[in-house]
Amino acid sequence: xxxxxxxxxxxxEAVARLTPPAPTLICFHTRPDGDAVGSAFALSLWxxxxxxxxxxxxxxxxxxxLSFLSxxxxxxxxxxxxxxxxxxxxxxxxxxxxxxxMGSLFEHFGDRVSLMIDHHGTGTPxxxxxxxxxxxxxGEVIFDLxxxxxVDVPPRTASLLYAAISSDTGCFRYSNVTESTHLHxxxxxxxxxxxxxxxxxxxxxxxxxxxxxxxAGFERLRFFExxxxxxxxFPYALQQELDVRxxxxxxxxxxxxxxxxxxxxxAIRGTIKGDFRxxxxxxxxxxxxxxxSSFGGGGHVRAAGATVSADSIEEAQEKVLVALRLARS
Amino acid sequence: xxxxxxxxxxxxEAVARLTPPAPTLICFHTRPDGDAVGSAFALSLWxxxxxxxxxxxxxxxxxxxLSFLSxxxxxxxxxxxxxxxxxxxxxxxxxxxxxxxMGSLFEHFGDRVSLMIDHHGTGTPxxxxxxxxxxxxxGEVIFDLxxxxxVDVPPRTASLLYAAISSDTGCFRYSNVTESTHLHxxxxxxxxxxxxxxxxxxxxxxxxxxxxxxxAGFERLRFFExxxxxxxxFPYALQQELDVRxxxxxxxxxxxxxxxxxxxxxAIRGTIKGDFRxxxxxxxxxxxxxxxSSFGGGGHVRAAGATVSADSIEEAQEKVLVALRLARS
Numbered sequence: 115x116x117x118x119x120x121x122x123x124x125x126x127e128a129v130a131r132l133t134p135p136a137p138t139l140i141c142f143h144t145r146p147d148g149d150a151v152g153s154a155f156a157l158s159l160w161x162x163x164x165x166x167x168x169x170x171x172x173x174x175x176x177x178x179x180l181s182f183l184s185x186x187x188x189x190x191x192x193x194x195x196x197x198x199x200x201x202x203x204x205x206x207x208x209x210x211x212x213x214x215x216m217g218s219l220f221e222h223f224g225d226r227v228s229l230m231i232d233h234h235g236t237g238t239p240x241x242x243x244x245x246x247x248x249x250x251x252x253g254e255v256i257f258d259l260x261x262x263x264x265v266d267v268p269p270r271t272a273s274l275l276y277a278a279i280s281s282d283t284g285c286f287r288y289s290n291v292t293e294s295t296h297l298h299x300x301x302x303x304x305x306x307x308x309x310x311x312x313x314x315x316x317x318x319x320x321x322x323x324x325x326x327x328x329x330a331g332f333e334r335l336r337f338f339e340x341x342x343x344x345x346x347x348f349p350y351a352l353q354q355e356l357d358v359r360x361x362x363x364x365x366x367x368x369x370x371x372x373x374x375x376x377x378x379x380x381a382i383r384g385t386i387k388g389d390f391r392x393x394x395x396x397x398x399x400x401x402x403x404x405x406x407s408s409f410g411g412g413g414h415v416r417a418a419g420a421t422v423s424a425d426s427i428e429e430a431q432e433k434v435l436v437a438l439r440l441a442r443s
Numbered sequence: 444x445x446x447x448x449x450x451x452x453x454x455x456e457a458v459a460r461l462t463p464p465a466p467t468l469i470c471f472h473t474r475p476d477g478d479a480v481g482s483a484f485a486l487s488l489w490x491x492x493x494x495x496x497x498x499x500x501x502x503x504x505x506x507x508x509l510s511f512l513s514x515x516x517x518x519x520x521x522x523x524x525x526x527x528x529x530x531x532x533x534x535x536x537x538x539x540x541x542x543x544x545m546g547s548l549f550e551h552f553g554d555r556v557s558l559m560i561d562h563h564g565t566g567t568p569x570x571x572x573x574x575x576x577x578x579x580x581x582g583e584v585i586f587d588l589x590x591x592x593x594v595d596v597p598p599r600t601a602s603l604l605y606a607a608i609s610s611d612t613g614c615f616r617y618s619n620v621t622e623s624t625h626l627h628x629x630x631x632x633x634x635x636x637x638x639x640x641x642x643x644x645x646x647x648x649x650x651x652x653x654x655x656x657x658x659a660g661f662e663r664l665r666f667f668e669x670x671x672x673x674x675x676x677f678p679y680a681l682q683q684e685l686d687v688r689x690x691x692x693x694x695x696x697x698x699x700x701x702x703x704x705x706x707x708x709x710a711i712r713g714t715i716k717g718d719f720r721x722x723x724x725x726x727x728x729x730x731x732x733x734x735x736s737s738f739g740g741g742g743h744v745r746a747a748g749a750t751v752s753a754d755s756i757e758e759a760q761e762k763v764l765v766a767l768r769l770a771r772s
Contacts, residue, residue, distance in 0.1 A: 178703075179703070280615075285614055285615060285616050286609075286614060286615045286628070286638075286642075287614050287638075287639065287642045287643075287646070288639055289637075289638070289639035291632065291638055291639075292632060293629045293630075293632045293633040294629075295629075295632075296625045296626070296628040296629035296632055297625070297626070297629045299615070299625040299628075300622045300623075300624075300625035300626045300629065301622075303620065303621060303622045303624075303625055304622040308618075309615075309616075309618070309620055310616065310617055310618035310620075313615075313616045314616075314726065317616070318697075318700070318701050319701060319702075319703050320701045320702060320703065321702075321703055322702055322703070325661055325698070325701075325702065326661075328658075328661075329658045329661045329662070332654055332655075332658045333658070368647075369654070371647070372647050372648060372649045372654075373648075373649060373650075373651050373654065374507075374508070374648050374649065374650055374651070397643065
């Protein structure tokens with residue numbers, strides 16, 4: 115599905131393509147995050163100010179915790195709710211690195227995307243024209259487009275772009291943050307936006323189910339190798355008993371990882387299929403991706419995952435422990 | 444103890460006072476945080492590079508979680524360990540807004556502080572000369588001094604100043620963050636420091652006791668007013684049973700505050716004296732300081748506290764609930 119003929123545009127060239135008013139559909143990736151939603155609606159407000167009728171569209175609805183970004187601008191982002199008048203619209207994607215990330219939108223629009231705006235440096239080109247610099251967030255790229263057009267970034271748009279950048283950097287915590295990220299944030303903060311409130315909504319609101327899962331996980335936290343390895347096992351039966359789903363178990367690994375003295379954290383959860391999903395995190399110079407790959411998994415040096423077959427969660431834990439001890443020795 | 448005769452210096456004047464080499468003691472506040480430790484040691488490295496022998500000193504030792512900032516520079520920061528040669532040293536304080544914050548150092552040095560470097564805009568002047576602009580962190584002020592002296596900020600110093608700024612802003616989450624904060628961060632990130640690792644050490648390492656207290660608090664979390672008020676009670680007997688101390692209970696309020704839908708969060712803990720310490724947080728436009736002040740306490744609109752007398756923690760909770768309902772009606 116990748117294109118072999120495409121043209122990478124400079125920021126100025128992209129502005130020139132976007133400036134002429136035309137009905138525009140702005141697509142963003144499935145299971146949208148703050149960068150996708152913030153970038154899409156910021157682009158939409160900017161193009162609308164220049165006379166284009168815009169509509170933001172995604173294969174999935176904006177999740178509840180991000181609705182503060184877009185609810186007053188659009189009720190829904192599903193393809194079914196696209197108003198009339200967008201039949202021959204210009205199609206632009208944001209924060210969508212590959213056709214697969216368009217999900218079900220790809221069959222509607224995948225073959226006629228005129229501009230792909232992303233920030234991953236690489237990706238799978240699927241549009242005629244691309245703007246894909248290396249940046250921490252797509253919000254940085256949208257900011258650069260607006261700035262290059264010579265207009266100011268109004269506060270509402272600044273809030274969206276700040277949310278985009280903060281979201282993709284874990285509020286400036288991750289290693290993808292560069293000098294440029296902070297310079298963009300400075301320019302956005304200058305517009306007088308309530309960054310503390312945006313960050314509270316992005317990062318400090320948790321589901322009760324998620325907290326319940328963390329608490330149960332904490333009770334099952336075990337330490338090995340003088341406290342340097344921390345493992346949480348979470349059997350499938352416990353998920354049923356607590357009525358928690360996979361989406362509530364994403365922070366389980368953090369419970370193990372954040373304990374003082376822990377070098378390698380592991381979360382093992384049972385699945386409905388009977389195998390075990392293992393997440394690995396390293397707080398030190400130890401490659402957990404190598405351990406994950408010994409089980410057919412993969413990832414990065416400090417964050418990796420694999421699926422392990424075993425007759426019980428205890429056996430899965432033992433297999434992981436053996437692999438960790440071998441790799442550490 | 445406050446001075447009535449003092450002089451506020453510009454950054455350039457402060458640089459001129461600090462440049463001449465002289466033995467220098469750099470004092471920072473009791474119960475030191477990342478801004479205090481980072482600012483003190485960054486100042487120390489800069490003055491040392493200009494030929495001054497420096498020693499950083501505090502009434503309390505640097506806490507374990509911050510030792511990565513200073514352990515390679517000084518083994519201890521207690522007054523007892525000051526080497527010889529500092530008997531008539533120039534005394535500079537950083538991040539210390541009042542004489543009380545010097546703790547036991549005040550009796551040693553309080554009457555001969557030559558320069559107070561702080562960032563709170565106001566404060567209680569106790570030195571002959573002050574540099575106290577309004578900034579999110581003292582680290583911003585130290586950066587400005589170094590920059591004004593015309594030298595580069597080396598990576599080791601940049602790490603200290605980044606830690607100082609990130610620490611006092613909750614990694615850029617709090618409302619004290621300004622355009623200037625991000626511009627300072629940009630300049631520091633440019634030096635090629637490992638900000639992700641600094642943030643992990645500052646924010647993602649927790650004590651096992653603290654996690655234990657949070658989980659016990661979660662079990663005691665109760666909701667009122669359709670889930671808009673969340674209250675955690677933590678009896679003194681439970682603290683003894685779990686062997687947790689006051690320092691482990693600081694994040695209890697966050698457990699209540701972060702649940703989706705909660706507008707006002709309350710944590711009530713029993714004390715050894717038999718009264719009850721109440722912490723209040725507001726996620727919405729509701730003034731918890733007013734509620735706290737009805738119990739003789741105080742604070743800010745969104746974060747406040749008070750001590751409540753009652754015969755039991757249940758009665759204390761009822762008193763707080765009545766006050767909250769009254770204020771909300």
